[in-house]
Amino acid sequence: MIKRFALAAIAAAAVVTTGMAQADEFKPAIVFDMGGKFDKSFNEAAYNGAEAFKKDTGIDYMEFEVTQVSQREQAMKRMARKGASIIVAMGFAQASAVEKAAKEFPDTKFTIVDMVVDLPNVQSIIFKEHEGSFLVGMAAALTSKTGKVGFVGGMDIPLIRKFALGYVEGAKYANPNAEVFQNMTGTTPAAWNDPTKGGELAKSQFDRGADVVYAAAGGTGIGVYQAAKDAGKFAIGVDSNQNYLHPGTMLTSMTKGVDVAVMEAFANAKAGTWQPGIKVLGLKEGGVNYALDEHNKGVLSQEVIDKLEAARADIIAGKIKVTDYMAQ
Amino acid sequence: MELFQIIILLLDATFRVATPLVLAAMAGMFSERSGVVDIGLEGKMLGAAFAAAAASSAAGSAWLGLCAGVVTSLALSSLHAYACVTHKGNQVVSGMAINIMVSGLTPTLAIAWFHQGGQTPSLSGDARFQPITLPFADAVREIPVIGYTYAELISGHNILVYCAAASVPLVAYILYKTRFGLRVRAVGENPHAVDTAGISVELMRYKALAVTGILCGFAGSYLSTAHGAGFIREMTAGKGYLALAALIFGKWKPVPTLFACLLFAFTDAVQARLQGVELPIVGVIPVQFIQALPYILTVLLLAGFVGKANPPKSIGVPYIKER
Numbered sequence: 001m002i003k004r005f006a007l008a009a010i011a012a013a014a015v016v017t018t019g020m021a022q023a024d025e026f027k028p029a030i031v032f033d034m035g036g037k038f039d040k041s042f043n044e045a046a047y048n049g050a051e052a053f054k055k056d057t058g059i060d061y062m063e064f065e066v067t068q069v070s071q072r073e074q075a076m077k078r079m080a081r082k083g084a085s086i087i088v089a090m091g092f093a094q095a096s097a098v099e100k101a102a103k104e105f106p107d108t109k110f111t112i113v114d115m116v117v118d119l120p121n122v123q124s125i126i127f128k129e130h131e132g133s134f135l136v137g138m139a140a141a142l143t144s145k146t147g148k149v150g151f152v153g154g155m156d157i158p159l160i161r162k163f164a165l166g167y168v169e170g171a172k173y174a175n176p177n178a179e180v181f182q183n184m185t186g187t188t189p190a191a192w193n194d195p196t197k198g199g200e201l202a203k204s205q206f207d208r209g210a211d212v213v214y215a216a217a218g219g220t221g222i223g224v225y226q227a228a229k230d231a232g233k234f235a236i237g238v239d240s241n242q243n244y245l246h247p248g249t250m251l252t253s254m255t256k257g258v259d260v261a262v263m264e265a266f267a268n269a270k271a272g273t274w275q276p277g278i279k280v281l282g283l284k285e286g287g288v289n290y291a292l293d294e295h296n297k298g299v300l301s302q303e304v305i306d307k308l309e310a311a312r313a314d315i316i317a318g319k320i321k322v323t324d325y326m327a328q
Numbered sequence: 329m330e331l332f333q334i335i336i337l338l339l340d341a342t343f344r345v346a347t348p349l350v351l352a353a354m355a356g357m358f359s360e361r362s363g364v365v366d367i368g369l370e371g372k373m374l375g376a377a378f379a380a381a382a383a384s385s386a387a388g389s390a391w392l393g394l395c396a397g398v399v400t401s402l403a404l405s406s407l408h409a410y411a412c413v414t415h416k417g418n419q420v421v422s423g424m425a426i427n428i429m430v431s432g433l434t435p436t437l438a439i440a441w442f443h444q445g446g447q448t449p450s451l452s453g454d455a456r457f458q459p460i461t462l463p464f465a466d467a468v469r470e471i472p473v474i475g476y477t478y479a480e481l482i483s484g485h486n487i488l489v490y491c492a493a494a495s496v497p498l499v500a501y502i503l504y505k506t507r508f509g510l511r512v513r514a515v516g517e518n519p520h521a522v523d524t525a526g527i528s529v530e531l532m533r534y535k536a537l538a539v540t541g542i543l544c545g546f547a548g549s550y551l552s553t554a555h556g557a558g559f560i561r562e563m564t565a566g567k568g569y570l571a572l573a574a575l576i577f578g579k580w581k582p583v584p585t586l587f588a589c590l591l592f593a594f595t596d597a598v599q600a601r602l603q604g605v606e607l608p609i610v611g612v613i614p615v616q617f618i619q620a621l622p623y624i625l626t627v628l629l630l631a632g633f634v635g636k637a638n639p640p641k642s643i644g645v646p647y648i649k650e651r
Contacts, residue, residue, distance in 0.1 A: 038446070038447060156616070183600060183603050184615045186619060187615065187619060190565065193560060193562065195560055195563070196551065196555060196563065197565075199555070199556065200345060200596075200597070200600055201600050203344075204597070204600040207341075222450070222558075226556070226557045245450070
């Protein structure tokens with residue numbers, strides 16, 4: 001009997017101490033969306049940001065890769081129950097899950113990327129993708145010999161239309177006669193991960209005369225870049241710097257500072273400077289950009305780069321207005 | 329662009345998309361004609377796609393990849409046969425089990441072996457089947473109509489596309505002109521008669537399923553090492569089921585099945601080109617509608633034109649000698 005009491009006491013003590021340890025420890029968490037953390041694009045950028053934080057501070061993070069719609073909310077709630085200090089949710093599709101989890105756990109900090117959730121414990125980070133897309137649209141139209149350029153989107157949602165509209169405006173700004181072909185891969189989340197279809201869509205645009213194609217389609221983009229390489233045309237990457245995938249045929253990439261955003265969310269939460277509310281990152285804040293590195297050196301000519309830089313200055317100064325599809 | 333050129337390029341895309349469907353449908357033909365329902369075409373293709381990409385990226389040879397794909401698909405096919413021929417299990421359940429198992433197993437193995445989140449590294453050079461330029465393709469390109477058709481439509485595909493094209497007459501020949509084909513059809517229609525003639529029903533079904541496995545291996549390998557460049561989880565995206573639909577659509581006959589596959593592929597190619605195009609009177613058609621088009625067409629054709637499809641009589645029924 002006494003033995004049993006002693007055991008129970010030890011167990012209870014253990015629970016209390018671990019409970020206390022949990023309260024003190026900083027525990028970041030991240031929920032990736034469909035496509036997975038190695039999509040070489042949006043989620044992978046977030047993964048790199050989280051890894052950078054881990055490397056800097058030595059603090060490990062909890063992670064979850066969503067493969068089914070219903071898992072998002074469960075994953076967040078489970079992380080919150082485990083005592084996560086901050087939960088970063090990647091992608092527009094997680095908004096409703098974040099909203100529910102944030103209401104249930106008002107003391108946990110939530111950061112959502114690519115969508116706005118208006119709650120006192122949620123930070124929303126959104127990017128001005130249309131500004132970055134405008135620049136790569138210019139690059140496409142200036143590099144194209146046929147005057148025809150293509151766009152392959154993932155799932156048909158307003159966010160992807162935002163990329164497309166910025167791209168079209170950029171192409172038309174650089175060459176008023178430019179023709180832009182647009183294709184969406186699908187209307188379900190499976191459209192983020194269908195490279196075969198992406199490749200076919202790109203080929204259909206090449207057949208119609210396009211010689212530069214921009215993909216904003218997550219994992220589907222891999223098929224688009226491959227098709228461009230096979231056909232000897234140019235492709236433009238998205239979200240992460242994807243120039244390294246096929247050096248020589250990758251014109252550039254429209255980069256979103258997703259990695260920096262994730263790292264900063266973690267770092268700020270740790271330092272106590274984390275603020276709820278909306279953070280909008282555009283060209284001015286360095287949130288979006290076009291990628292220049294050793295892989296596309298010479299592919300993107302200096303003349304084009306000069307024009308892009310001029311346009312960047314004009315956009316920041318407000319002289320060029322790029323339409324935001326979602327604000328319409 | 330002139331209309332003729334547009335049509336040729338559309339057909340070109342149709343061939344590329346139809347290849348895995350044709351191979352998988354021909355695979356299903358053997359299994360179903362022998363009386364075994366094969367809903368596991370999807371899983372076999374996916375397994376083969378993964379094995380082909382994995383072997384090809386390790387060995388640097390698309391041919392070795394193809395071998396690995398065929399072997400994997402053959403193994404899955406034998407599993408199906410073992411469950412529902414030897415042990416008389418339910419054929420739909422066994423097929424579904426294969427689909428689910430493969431869909432989970434492939435990303436797991438990919439993560440363990442390649443550490444790229446369920447993908448294989450992207451393949452290039454000899455690790456992929458490259459397009460073959462047929463003789464004189466470039467020379468005759470300038471000849472109007474015939475030359476252009478030859479250069480653009482007939483030439484410039486990879487070897488597996490030609491395999492798919494060859495598979496249809498070959499399957500038709502085997503099924504209708506050889507002793508093996510006659511027996512396969514017989515075990516699917518009336519296994520008792522076959523048994524009375526002194527031929528083992530079980531062995532025949534095993535053989536038919538082996539052919540299914542080989543053809544499915546080709547279909548899967550095409551996805552990851554010829555059309556695509558590497559394995560990505562769930563990359564078959566329902567093509568196995570579509571092939572099965574084409575098989576039923578084609579009334580379990582090789583040539584009509586080929587046309588069903590081509591029809592599916594053609595609507596897919598058309599919808600890629602219809603998006604965002606302004607048509608007279610109606611204007612721009614919404615993406616959602618265009619993407620539903622292949623399915624709408626299928627339902628209409630199935631209801632209106634195809635008529636009654638007679639499946640093999642003893643399909644789905646395990647053969648038991650004495651009741």
